Amino acid sequence: MPLLSWLADNADERPDAIRVDDRAVSWVELRRLAAAVADELRGVDRVAVEATSTLETVVGVVGALTAGAAVVPVPPDAGPMERDHVLRDSGATALLVPAGAAGTAEGAGRAVVPVDLARRSDTVHPEPDPARTALILYTSGTTGAPKGAVISRRAVAACLDGLADAWAWTPDDLLVHGLPLFHVHGLVLGVLGPLRLGSRLHHVGRPRPQRYAAAAGSMYFGVPTVWSRIAADPDAARALRPARLLVSGSAALPAAVFADLAALTGHRVVERYGMTETLITVSARADGPRRPGTVGLPLPGVRTRLVDEHGATLPADGAAMGELQVAGPTLFDGYLDRPDADAASRTPDGWFRTGDVATIDPDGWHRIVGRATTDLIKSGGYRIGAGEVEDALLAHPAVREAAVVGVPHPDLGQQVTAYVVGDGVEGPELVDFVARHLSAHKRPREVRLVDALPRNALGKVQKNRLLAE
Structure with missing residues (x-):
């Protein structure tokens, strides 16, 4: 099945399938816009994308994936040194930018390819091998320059299919969020999710409470800062009552915010856990309980365990705190050109060391204590x-x-x-x-x-x- 299977097969020309701020396109139009970008990227192995919260970013990412290229998102707020490192380290040979910025964009020796929303194509590009790289996402550790996490198309598909199962995510949903489009949360879940699973998407631009309230979605994604601001705006919070699911991630949601949202919206927020290197691995379910301060159960195919500082397995008794280790189909392929970092991140028997401290209850529910180094x-x-x-x-x-x-x-x-x-x-x-x-x-x-x-x-x-x- 194609990675973006809903987009690949859809003939729906209704104009509001994908909306970013005040611009929207249909499924058919997005496919034709992406095909035009893919035509320009024939033979390109890795392409960097100026990952602003715009329709051009969505079209550029989808076009690159259609062409079989690995997408390297460049954060719009990256300083000169970080931007240069991402472009150089990734080996990207092309840089996608909005058409209006193509004349001034600095490609640092790379081909600058404009994403022109006036150009469309009906070329049918073959579906790449699922083992091919979909994304190279740069993630910072405690020391050194950011490392490129190499994520396959197969891993992205496994993550999204697991979330569809956990959250009952269907084409009947309208997903609303205002998250950045250069991280797993906003880009993989928030953009590629709808294109694989079929829900419409409304990216509201800046994630202000009033914009969330006005969007009339069935699913909402946010980080704790967004949810805290919504909880502090009772009118905006109450406007989310008709929704089906509120989801929080990327950091721990304070218990007080969980309680305030439950009182104002009628929803107990779904929390989930993941990392750039693992995508989403653990989540509460739409058809199950939601417990404040916990992130739920492993997704289908994902295995987790706790170990102490000597590597010995700890009991799932809700009390023992240890490093959470993960195995399963959503894991990344490794750090780009960093065999040393790869070796340090894996156990001899193939589990990924998350560096996060957790507890696991006897019924399998996970609670993330925090980073081993700081929490x-x-x-x-x-x-x-x-x-x-x-x-x-x-x-x-x-x-x-x-x-x-x-x-x-x-x-x-x-x-x-x-x-x-x-x-x-x-x-x-x-x-x-x-x-x-x-x-x-x-x-x-x-x-x-x-x-x-x-x-x-x-x-x-x-x-x-x-x-x-």
């Missing part, structure tokens, strides 16, 4: 999950945002330290508040009040920046 705090002989302390802080009515890290300490090993954005509250009050809600050893030893937390494009708090300070 598992070893203090005074105790293992403390930063997320649990953050949830306790966020339960205080004066706290708007919270991030907890382990700061080196000569006696404790690590000291539980909280960075808090709040209104009219002092550190000692918050320390006492947490101590009343959790075990005393989990309370922050220090609370630092800040104006804002550093976040990336998907709203994830950048804890390494907090630790660097």
